[in-house]
Amino acid sequence: xVNLNVADIxxxxxxxxxxxxxxxxxxxxxxxxxxRDFIGRIIPHITTGQRWENKxxxxxxLAFTHKGLARLGLPDATLLSFPVEFFQGMKGRKEILCDTGxxxxxxxxxxxxxxxxxxxxxxxALTPEALEEGCAEMERIMQGTGGAYLRQxxxxxxxxxxxxxxSKEHFGYTDGFGNPDFEGADRHSQPGQGKLTKEGDxxxxxxxxxxxxxxxxxxxxxxxxxxxxxxxxxSFMVYRKLHENVATFRDYLxxxxxxxxxxxEKLAAKFVGRxxxxxxxxxxxxxxxxxxxxxxxxxxxxxxxxxxxxxRCPIGAHVRRxxxxxxxxxxxxxxxxxxxxxxxxxxxxxxxxxxxxxxxDDRGVIFMVLNSSIFRQFEFVHQQWIEYGNxxxxxxxxxxxxxxxxxxGKFMIQGxxxxxxxxxxxxRLPQFVELRGGxxxxxxxLTALRLIADNSVDPR
Amino acid sequence: xxxxxxNVYGLTILSPIIHGAAGDISHDCAIRDYLAGxxxxxxxxxxxxxxxxxxxxxVMDDVVFVGTPAREEHLQxxxxxxxxxxxxxxxxxxxxxxxxxxxxxHAVWQHCVGYPGVKDPAAFAAYMKKxxxxxxxxxxxxxxxxxxxxxxxxxxQSGVAHFIEANQGKSASEIQTAFRQFxxxxxxxxxxxxxxxxxxxxxxxxxxxxxGRTDPLAExxxxxxx
Numbered sequence: 001x002v003n004l005n006v007a008d009i010x011x012x013x014x015x016x017x018x019x020x021x022x023x024x025x026x027x028x029x030x031x032x033x034x035x036r037d038f039i040g041r042i043i044p045h046i047t048t049g050q051r052w053e054n055k056x057x058x059x060x061x062l063a064f065t066h067k068g069l070a071r072l073g074l075p076d077a078t079l080l081s082f083p084v085e086f087f088q089g090m091k092g093r094k095e096i097l098c099d100t101g102x103x104x105x106x107x108x109x110x111x112x113x114x115x116x117x118x119x120x121x122x123x124x125a126l127t128p129e130a131l132e133e134g135c136a137e138m139e140r141i142m143q144g145t146g147g148a149y150l151r152q153x154x155x156x157x158x159x160x161x162x163x164x165x166x167s168k169e170h171f172g173y174t175d176g177f178g179n180p181d182f183e184g185a186d187r188h189s190q191p192g193q194g195k196l197t198k199e200g201d202x203x204x205x206x207x208x209x210x211x212x213x214x215x216x217x218x219x220x221x222x223x224x225x226x227x228x229x230x231x232x233x234x235s236f237m238v239y240r241k242l243h244e245n246v247a248t249f250r251d252y253l254x255x256x257x258x259x260x261x262x263x264x265e266k267l268a269a270k271f272v273g274r275x276x277x278x279x280x281x282x283x284x285x286x287x288x289x290x291x292x293x294x295x296x297x298x299x300x301x302x303x304x305x306x307x308x309x310x311x312r313c314p315i316g317a318h319v320r321r322x323x324x325x326x327x328x329x330x331x332x333x334x335x336x337x338x339x340x341x342x343x344x345x346x347x348x349x350x351x352x353x354x355x356x357x358x359x360x361d362d363r364g365v366i367f368m369v370l371n372s373s374i375f376r377q378f379e380f381v382h383q384q385w386i387e388y389g390n391x392x393x394x395x396x397x398x399x400x401x402x403x404x405x406x407x408x409g410k411f412m413i414q415g416x417x418x419x420x421x422x423x424x425x426x427x428r429l430p431q432f433v434e435l436r437g438g439x440x441x442x443x444x445x446l447t448a449l450r451l452i453a454d455n456s457v458d459p460r
Numbered sequence: 461x462x463x464x465x466x467n468v469y470g471l472t473i474l475s476p477i478i479h480g481a482a483g484d485i486s487h488d489c490a491i492r493d494y495l496a497g498x499x500x501x502x503x504x505x506x507x508x509x510x511x512x513x514x515x516x517x518x519v520m521d522d523v524v525f526v527g528t529p530a531r532e533e534h535l536q537x538x539x540x541x542x543x544x545x546x547x548x549x550x551x552x553x554x555x556x557x558x559x560x561x562x563x564x565x566h567a568v569w570q571h572c573v574g575y576p577g578v579k580d581p582a583a584f585a586a587y588m589k590k591x592x593x594x595x596x597x598x599x600x601x602x603x604x605x606x607x608x609x610x611x612x613x614x615x616x617q618s619g620v621a622h623f624i625e626a627n628q629g630k631s632a633s634e635i636q637t638a639f640r641q642f643x644x645x646x647x648x649x650x651x652x653x654x655x656x657x658x659x660x661x662x663x664x665x666x667x668x669x670x671x672g673r674t675d676p677l678a679e680x681x682x683x684x685x686x
Contacts, residue, residue, distance in 0.1 A: 259629035395617070410621060425625040
């Protein structure tokens with residue numbers, strides 16, 4: 001059993017905070033000396049993975065792009081030891097990620113087009129007031145040290161329904177189920193969250209799939225920069241701003257469901273593999289079941305092995321593509337190397353169904369991933385399981401929700417002879433989600449942050 | 461059994477490359493130059509030899525010893541590695557290469573030791589077999605179907621998807637009529653051409669103009685509902 005030093009690991013690596021408000025401060029660093037001064041002053045504010053006696057009003061976490069680490073004056077021997085995808089950054093990986101066409105970097109927010117983001121400073125808060133207070137403190141440190149400039153502040157907040165924060169995103173789906181459980185993470189395990197044993201039990205994944213410095217599912221230490229002290233207890237983060245074309249989505253769902261005998265909500269459920277309330281289609285194929293959706297022992301606890309034909313959950317449904325669970329064979333060994341830990345919050349105003357909505361409105365999801373290898377985990381999932389369908393036996397079909405569609409794509413719903421569950425083909429898929437920017441970040445341990453701040457990173 | 465996986469034959473050939481220069485360029489560089497310019501799509505020489513599932517040509521410069529203590533050792537020559545998975549028997553395939561892609565074959569193998577030319581396909585096949593080594597590892601997608609069967613199945617699969625999309629929701633009799641028409645089309649569809657593919661993300665799109673013909677089954681999608 002891994003005994004993690006949670007006081008040394010940034011809390012964001014170990015868990016999502018489930019705070020309804022966030023601001024992601026995207027910073028450009030001034031230069032090595034002032035930049036290090038800035039980092040040193042931020043360190044005491046950083047939220048670690050320690051268990052909370054009392055829930056704080058707000059949290060602070062910090063991560064760097066490769067350009068940011070270079071700006072801080074890290075030794076070349078260290079900078080050159082990072083994985084190549086992190087060095088290239090997300091923009092440099094467009095061919096692998098299929099970030100082309102409407103998703104290409106010319107269409108990104110200015111801050112991401114211009115390569116000025118060195119630091120991601122994430123502030124999460126329980127209330128708008130706490131958010132302002134937390135961000136004001138960060139602003140004071142920026143100004144006090146002159147070490148960093150705010151290039152953009154990206155606000156995000158939970159969708160509020162009846163004045164209560166929900167887990168919904170703008171298409172109306174309840175999101176954020178089932179992050180993978182791993183050894184040493186101090187939290188309640190849910191059945192369905194880790195990896196499957198041959199006996200069919202769920203157990204936590206190896207720590208090294210998510211935190212550097214520990215053995216991963218192959219029994220190896222993940223590829224990491226030198227010195228080890230800089231890498232250990234750190235993780236890599238992917239940040240993607242995903243614009244949601246809500247009008248297009250609603251129109252498409254309305255139009256397609258006119259021809260689908262199962263009805264609109266069932267069609268929406270088949271797209272994702274979850275009913276919009278979060279009920280897994282695999283567990284409840286005919287109707288949403290709020291009791292299941294609300295039950296942590298059941299809402300991620302399912303497999304596809306008895307539904308290999310996709311009669312209940314379509315083989316190309318989103319949740320099945322990105323986490324095939326037992327259906328990829330080899331007792332899940334292949335899937336266990338492709339798991340990602342997700343974070344995120346919506347941005348923009350939520351528009352309830354039936355009210356006028358436009359694709360042009362600024363709304364979507366800030367989607368973040370934590371993993372040990374962006375190349376092996378996030379990029380593989382995105383390239384092979386989102387933008388391609390071969391592993392799911394869906395040929396060149398892309399993920400309906402997240403795929404980079406050009407209007408010619410299709411999505412197969414396998415169905416059965418039940419008249420309420422017919423086979424159905426959704427064709428001419430429009431692009432529901434567009435990329436508006438982002439990058440790859442390194443989220444160091446507290447030890448590593450102190451090394452950086454003290455200018456004592458020594459790769460020899 | 462080596463070399464054979466069901467009906468698919470796995471061929472591995474190591475052809476020694478002539479040491480020295482052909483004019484002002486060494487033979488191995490001449491092969492590399494030529495290979496780099498070969499088309500990889502439907503104009504590939506292996507589209508002409510249409511029973512090919514997958515083929516690759518690689519110049520093997522040397523094999524470097526990795527381990528401790530370090531050891532310096534070298535191959536006796538550079539080799540052209542030719543790997544292919546195809547339908548049918550070996551002699552027929554090699555003779556087809558000589559008959560159906562003589563220019564390409566000549567351009568590559570003229571740089572190899574002992575190459576007899578392509579004018580006599582049987583002599584070419586005999587030469588190639590002298591350089592053969594056992595194959596025990598096959599292209600992962602080989603599933604005992606011929607190239608033609610595979611292409612036809614892929615086209616049919618996408619045709620059926622287009623058919624469902626165009627007709628779902630219609631009355632039973634309408635669907636039946638449309639399905640009969642669809643079946644007729646399938647029956648009379650021309651044999652798919654080798655090297656045809658649809659929408660693979662890592663290969664360049666191929667316009668209908670390349671072969672002067674459109675996908676006959678895809679027309680179904682024009683009758684979209686709504």
